[in-house]
Each structure stands twice: as structure tokens, then as C-alpha cells.
Amino acid sequence: QVQLVESGGGLVQPGGSLRLSCAASGSSFSFRIMAWYRQAPGKQREVIATIQSGGSTNYVESVKGRFTISRDNAKETMALQMNSLKPEDTAVYYCNTLNGVWGWGQGTQVTVSS
Numbered sequence: 001q002v003q004l005v006e007s008g009g010g011l012v013q014p015g016g017s018l019r020l021s022c023a024a025s026g027s028s029f030s031f032r033i034m035a036w037y038r039q040a041p042g043k044q045r046e047v048i049a050t051i052q053s054g055g056s057t058n059y060v061e062s063v064k065g066r067f068t069i070s071r072d073n074a075k076e077t078m079a080l081q082m083n084s085l086k087p088e089d090t091a092v093y094y095c096n097t098l099n100g101v102w103g104w105g106q107g108t109q110v111t112v113s114s
Contacts, residue, residue: 002027002102006095009108016085020108022078022095030073033098036080038091039107049080050098062088085112 008020020036033052039045049069050058057069068081078095092107 004095004102004105006093006105006108009093009110011111011113012085013114014086014112016112017081017083018085018110020080020082020093020095020110022080022105024076024078024095024102027076027102029076034069034071034078035096035098035100036067036069036078037094037096037100038089038110039094040088040091043091045094047098051078082110085110087112 003025005023006020008018010018012018030053033050035047035050037045037047048060048063049067051069051071053073059067066082066084071078082089090110090112092109094104094107096102096104
């Protein structure tokens with residue numbers, strides 16, 4: 001049973017930065033395309049960034065140039081560096097495989113507000 005644990009969220013002012021972390025235990029992490037998702041209030045959860053096993057990345061347009069996804073296959077961890085944060089980035093952030101096959105973690109709340 002894979003456990004996903006997200007951390008690193010918090011309250012930040014517009015223009016600020018946060019670094020989210022994801023730890024996956026008991027998994028075939030290194031073989032998976034991994035993704036960061038977010039769910040804003042009243043909206044569906046959406047994929048915002050993906051990273052393949054070898055490190056190739058993709059981003060949705062709304063975060064491109066501001067967010068950077070990375071992974072460490074040996075440690076089975078993933079990160080999301082978020083810069084130039086905007087109020088519309090406020091959401092609960094989750095990590096999972098690209099097709100969400102693992103059980104969802106509790107997520108980490110990111111609130112961007114002055």
C-alpha cells in the first residue's frame with residue numbers, strides 16, 4: 001500500500017515562494033510518471049505539473065515559468081518549487097501518479113493572500 005505525504009504548504013503573500021514536498025513510501029516510484037495536482041475551493045482537482053522517470057517535465061500554462069517540478073527516485077520524493085505566487089494559486093496541493101492510481105494523501109494547503 002503506497003502512502004503519499006505532502007508537506008510545505010502555508011500562507012504566503014502574492015509574489016512569494018513556497019516549496020512543496022511529496023514522499024512516497026512502499027512504491028514503484030522510480031518507474032512512474034508523477035504529478036502535482038491542486039484543488040481550489042469549489043473546483044475539481046487538476047493536474048498542474050508532471051515529471052517522467054528520467055526528468056522530463058510538463059506544466060499547465062497557468063504555472064509555466066513560475067513552478068518547477070523535480071524528483072529524486074532514490075529517495076522516492078518529489079518537490080514543487082513555486083515562485084511568483086498569485087492569489088489564484090490558492091488550493092490544496094496533492095501528489096500522485098499521472099493517472100492517480102495511488103491512494104490520495106491529505107494534501108497541503110497553499111494560501112496566497114495579502
